[in-house]
Amino acid sequence: MDWHLYLGLNVLDSTIRISVPLLLACLAGLYSERSGVFDIGLEGKMLAGAFAGAAAASSFGSAWIGLFFAILVSVGFALVHGFASITARGNQIVSGVAINFIAAGGAVILGQAWFKQGGRTPSLVGDERFSVVTLPFADSLGGVPLLGPVYRELVSGHYILVYFAFLMVPVTWWVLFRTRFGLRLRAVGENPAAVDTAGISVTFLRYRAVMITGILCGFSGAYLSVAQNAGFVKDMTAGKGFIALAALIFAKWRPVNAMFACLLFGYLEALGISLQGKPLPVIGTVPVQFMQALPYILTVILLAGFIGKAIPPRAGGVPYVKER
């Protein structure tokens, strides 16, 4: 058995690259859902962010401006969702679905109108795209046995957004469990009436939560189109927003668990790529279709047997109506 196919550095490296957009979207969803606003529009916000990021990066020649616009547009979509589900007290699922559709269609229409490439944006070159960061001493420490290559290949040499994503995990934990804002955020997702009684605005709290969701989705989208890829292609999120949502449930709405869930999904996908067409011990060569389905099969098994009951925030999905 060739262990490199399972735990080789390139598989782990690939795991990190694949996990990052999931992790950012998952943390994004965490803020919104913890505040009691369900958000299945993560996919749409990522896609809108990816398009805006690539379009702006290519028009203004800077990846950072791209990132800024990705966040701006994604927050815009988040506010629409916020307006529909907080102010207008609409159905949060319907609003989320609508956002997914608008983002998917709008990106292609605008892309075609602006760039005339069938809804794609031009390929990003040079400064228009984030470049990988080589951490200090990566090369000089590369010779150290075992840890050297791990540091050089696995820890160093990623886009800056990758480090940002992993940094957001402890930050989110701290915000949620160690700050006043976090306490109120969690409370408003469990019992908004109590928060309201304490004289804190439920509406304003929830709006702030969905805006954070928008910001993180913008990062996720920009990572896809301005870092990992060089340009936008229609439907490029390919269901990542929904996988992030699954990871969120998997993680029981907790930031550190969310990171592990996203890394697990990323690892399974990386493994699927690495093992495709290779004979496995005992079983022999397995069909492509099985390898593709493996992450989902494992999700079902793990969810059914090992994770225990995932209880969502109690007030999730319910618009808050003050009694009069």
Place this chain on the structure above:
Amino acid sequence: MKRLIMGLLAASAMTASAYAADINPAIIYDLGGKFDKSFNESAFNGAEKFKQETGISYREFEIQNDAQREQALRKFAEDGNDPIVMAGFSWAAALEKVAAEFPDTHFAIIDMVVDAPNVRSVVYKEHEGSYLVGIMAAMKSDSKKVGFVGGMDIPLIRKFGCGYVGGAKSAGATEVIQNMTGDTPAAWNDPTKGGEIAKSQIAQGADVIYAAAGGTGIGVLQAAADEGKYGIGVDSNQNGLQPGHVLTSMLKRVDVAVYNAFMDSKEGKFSNGINVLGLKEGGVDYAMDDNNKDLVTDDMMKAVEDAKAKIIAGDIQVHDYMSDESCPY
């Protein structure tokens, strides 16, 4: 009243010009749209070429979703368009129905065989073009390991892969790493996964990677360029996507099929039945331009041209995966 008369006059003038032009061709593109830098755009170029040469204009339509297929096709047929060309294998079901309803209209479908008396089915010998780029890939490779990334796992894409393996092995490649992106249509538009697959193949030693995967291929070519390796494009000339890092592109001349269908109709010799375009008919080829001329050595050119001549002469038979669903290479 005045406006009505003007309208009638204009309408009769238009019919008159249509009669004068004799034929009234139409083309319908597949999802993806006519400026996709690939398959549909190639079809559009063929129609434009016909328009420039003959001065006969054509009608066109870009569908937005699958539900529009039958409706759009029937509308064109009702309006008296003839011939009607459809780009893409997904048209088959709609065409089978509509072709039977309009027995006097001529239809042409690209990339699929529809068995009806008034339909011309144009299919390509993608395996022949893939064989040629396979030779080029193996000769360019230092490690003698080359990669193939397919889009959705369907027999048509395996046909590309099989021809490529044949060409690569004939030119000294020891291993061809083959991956498919997925098994749903989403696999045509997942450049992120395409890039990851390419990086995985590069980590396994591949240094030239052929992408037959639609929009996913953009990610493959990008990853190959990022890692300082070479990619090979598909369908239309994609050499310019990553100049200096796209070794060549396997061309599928959809424009030739569209142009021929229109032209044959104009000259009154539109033939029905299956029309197979291979190297011999100019239906498939490999792309050479300023972007890749420094990457391809004279030896490589010679070997590829040699193989091309042999395939055309019938001395080399490239295996067609779809004939028996297996790849002997």
